[in-house]
Amino acid sequence: MNHISDYITSWKSTNPGEPFSAFIYDIGELKRNAERIVASLPSGVKYFYAIKANSDKTLLGTLLPIVNGFEVASLGEVLKVREVSQEAEIIFGGPGKTDNEIEEALRQRVSLLHVESISELLRTNWIAERLGTNADILLRVNLRGPLPAGTLQMCGVPSQFGIDEADIAQAIELAQGCPGITLRGFHFHSLSNQLDALQHAAMIRHYMSRARQWQTEFGLDLRYVNAGGGIGINYESLEAPFDWNSFIRQLRNIIGVESEVGSCPEILFECGRYTAASCGYYAAEVLDLKRMRNSNFAVLHGGLHQFLLPGAWKHRHPFYIVPVDDWLYPLPREEINDLPVTIAGRMNSPRDILARSNNVMRLRTGDVIVFPYAGAYGWSISAHDFSSLEHPAFVYIT
Numbered sequence: 001m002n003h004i005s006d007y008i009t010s011w012k013s014t015n016p017g018e019p020f021s022a023f024i025y026d027i028g029e030l031k032r033n034a035e036r037i038v039a040s041l042p043s044g045v046k047y048f049y050a051i052k053a054n055s056d057k058t059l060l061g062t063l064l065p066i067v068n069g070f071e072v073a074s075l076g077e078v079l080k081v082r083e084v085s086q087e088a089e090i091i092f093g094g095p096g097k098t099d100n101e102i103e104e105a106l107r108q109r110v111s112l113l114h115v116e117s118i119s120e121l122l123r124t125n126w127i128a129e130r131l132g133t134n135a136d137i138l139l140r141v142n143l144r145g146p147l148p149a150g151t152l153q154m155c156g157v158p159s160q161f162g163i164d165e166a167d168i169a170q171a172i173e174l175a176q177g178c179p180g181i182t183l184r185g186f187h188f189h190s191l192s193n194q195l196d197a198l199q200h201a202a203m204i205r206h207y208m209s210r211a212r213q214w215q216t217e218f219g220l221d222l223r224y225v226n227a228g229g230g231i232g233i234n235y236e237s238l239e240a241p242f243d244w245n246s247f248i249r250q251l252r253n254i255i256g257v258e259s260e261v262g263s264c265p266e267i268l269f270e271c272g273r274y275t276a277a278s279c280g281y282y283a284a285e286v287l288d289l290k291r292m293r294n295s296n297f298a299v300l301h302g303g304l305h306q307f308l309l310p311g312a313w314k315h316r317h318p319f320y321i322v323p324v325d326d327w328l329y330p331l332p333r334e335e336i337n338d339l340p341v342t343i344a345g346r347m348n349s350p351r352d353i354l355a356r357s358n359n360v361m362r363l364r365t366g367d368v369i370v371f372p373y374a375g376a377y378g379w380s381i382s383a384h385d386f387s388s389l390e391h392p393a394f395v396y397i398t
């Protein structure tokens with residue numbers, strides 16, 4: 001964290017009078033984190049990065065030699081990966097794929113298409129046949145559950161995601177009769193920001209058992225079980241993170257048991273948040289500090305239009321203050337000491353609140369507020385162009 005503060009302090013002293021807002025990416029941290037994750041995986045497991053979390057080209061280039069490939073959810077994302085590598089392995093999921101996306105994905109040598117409905121299955125077959133090719137697919141399953149809870153629930157509940165578990169038998173039979181596709185297994189991304197390692201492992205055990213049942217029932221050559229992403233960041237309690245080591249022990253156990261039954265399909269992960277969150281910092285300068293009745297408000301040179309995550313998820317995102325001593329105005333400087341402050345943005349919306357009533361030891365106009373764990377679903381999910389407000393800088397620190 002010191003190197004982030006140092007960067008900000010030094011930037012402010014060399015750019016007096018320039019308001020600061022930036023996403024700062026610690027590329028060393030991204031690399032270390034991804035290497036730690038991949039090195040811990042048992043054999044027979046592949047790790048993909050879900051680029052929707054952050055498709056910044058520098059991040060993709062950094063991850064390229066570490067991960068097994070990239071998970072994408074649009075043709076735009078396919079092309080972003082192809083900009084950094086013609087060879088990288090790509091797997092493509094998400095509901096509502098267009099004909100053009102399916103066609104171009106096949107042309108761009110996407111390795112697996114995650115099929116989200118029976119009509120998409122038939123359309124994929126039709127397109128592949130027309131192109132004279134064959135598409136390797138996984139059926140995305142929306143399990144009936146029960147599944148553990150995450151902050152967002154894609155499956156285990158009726159939703160636009162995947163094929164209802166009750167319709168999977170029909171989908172398999174149809175897939176088996178389609179000459180343009182080859183069914184390679186199942187895809188189960190069910191939830192987002194799961195914090196309990198044991199529950200997460202139990203869910204994967206459940207995925208495996210369902211996939212094995214369909215394998216036996218339909219005589220499938222089951223190559224892959226994609227267990228999705230969804231591994232969480234405990235934003236509100238960073239000292240109690242998802243217990244990755246326990247999770248890996250459980251995963252080894254699952255693979256051990258499956259291997260006794262017969263050859264174990266490859267398990268794929270496609271994690272966005274867990275890969276990229278820790279490398280990113282969203283930092284914005286306090287433009288104004290005001291007292292209103294008994295409340296204090298700091299207004300940032302930024303806001304939810306740049307960093308929507310705390311607003312979208314309604315969690316208490318951690319932050320810290322980088323004091324900036326330079327003050328160039330011949331005017332008094334606002335300051336609060338040991339008081340709660342609400343951190344707001346400049347979107348002209350009362351909803352533009354990044355942190356509510358947090359006690360701060362000292363905060364002055366011109367200081368910079370830093371939100372760590374902003375590397376995933378920060379800029380990528382925000383309404384950048386709202387009100388034609390300026391964009392932040394993007395800074396890469398190694």
Ligand SMILES: Cc1ncc(COP(=O)(O)O)c(C=O)c1O
Nearest residue numbers: 050189192229230231271272273
């Ligand atoms: C299909 C799919 N896979 C992977 C991910 C990545 O999830 P996470 O960032 O929670 O790991 C998502 C995110 O929504 C997704 O929809």
